[in-house]
Amino acid sequence: MIDVRNMTKKYGKLTANDNLSLAVGGGELAVLLGPNGAGKSTLIKSVCGLLRFEGSITIGGYENHSTEAKRLLGYIPEFPVLYPMLTVYEHLEFIARAYRLEAWEDRAEDLLRRFELDDKKTKLGKELSKGMQQKVSVCCALLPCPRAVVFDEPLVGLDPHGIRELKILMSKLREEGCALLVSTHIIESMEDNWDVTYIMMKGKIVRVCRREELHEGQSLEDVYFDITEGHAPEEYPHE
Template sequence: MLEIQELSKSYGKHLAVDKVNLFIPDGQVGVLLGPNGAGKSTIIKCIAGLLRYDGRIGIQGIGAKKLEAKKLFSYVPEMPSMFDALTVREHIEFVRNAYNSSAEDEYIEEMLKRFELHDKQDKLGNELSKGMMQKVSICCALVTLPKVILLDEPMVGLDPGAIKELKAVLLELRDKGATVLISTHMLEMVEELWDIMFVMEKSHIIGSYKKDEVGEKDLDALFFEMTGKPDKGGEKR
């Protein structure tokens, strides 16, 4: 469960996020949609504890700043960063140990194979491409066995096989009761994943939809309907 109440964040005089509220229950995938600069990444970074903010963020009912809450969630940043002198496998082992995770070696082996890293697990961080770093970052997030997982533009830089695998893994997490929040401007990448959609414009969430309440409408039609911007055919909704 992820709950945000009256979240605000400013950079100097620029108000990046203005009194945002959202709620995603256990076992659902929320997607935060909007153009670049709308404030999506700022929200994700506030949840992850990377930025100071005003308001309240709760992880499974616990304040996000508390250590107990931090043990329950993981984060896949938009721009992954690796330790130069650690191998792929050592990155994952480091995170497992840091979180005191109960993930077993077999689980790590499975993730390495699913993301085509098994034959690259001895490569050092400074030898990895952007796509490989993204895959390692995803595996590091998964090895914590999170109750809540945050992903900021997670498909950027991934090959089609890795995108397919990531979608499958996120649906598996959802089915096990985890809460997922994906921030993206790429609607087509989350079409089959979402349960709740939040649309951002200029630091605000301007509205939301629940998948089980909108019938057969697809994600981009709902997005354009809410924003009032032209759809693919050039008409307004």
């Protein structure tokens, strides 16, 4: 569903992403890990069509800048950006109109209830805390029922209830066949549901690890620190 092939992104002489390839299929949760400056955010923004790059990125077989791809993709950025003079409910109505959704109201109400925003529907974007803005961002991204969702540090700023509900929703989306790509520093938050992990360092994917490859008693955190703080990694051969 999300297919990145030989993608390179440069900022002048700096190569932020160096010939990256990864794939996330339907019903698969892929985790993107790496230290600060590894190139994760650049990759995420490129997948979502926010940056120019060399190579190929497709969503459901469509070029990622196309209208067809954008209809399939949901994006939850690390730093939510809301319209300051729109209310919480008007944000959802704006998304519904932009995507030409029909009978969207019940789904909107369910999302608002899940994230304890049902009593905040008339609050303006500028009146919300960062945590509430993040919740609105999640609701807007999931309202059109995307078939692929990209999360960039989705748990940052959320309260315990919001974290629990988002993790439940992510599990539900995965079960329904949605492709999920999650960039995070909170490794333990992904320990339960991940299928494949891409570990990045210095603009490269240096290890691809599938859950079934872990040794007994080994955690995703163990793999991450072995790669990033252990011996010099060898680049993982891509299919």
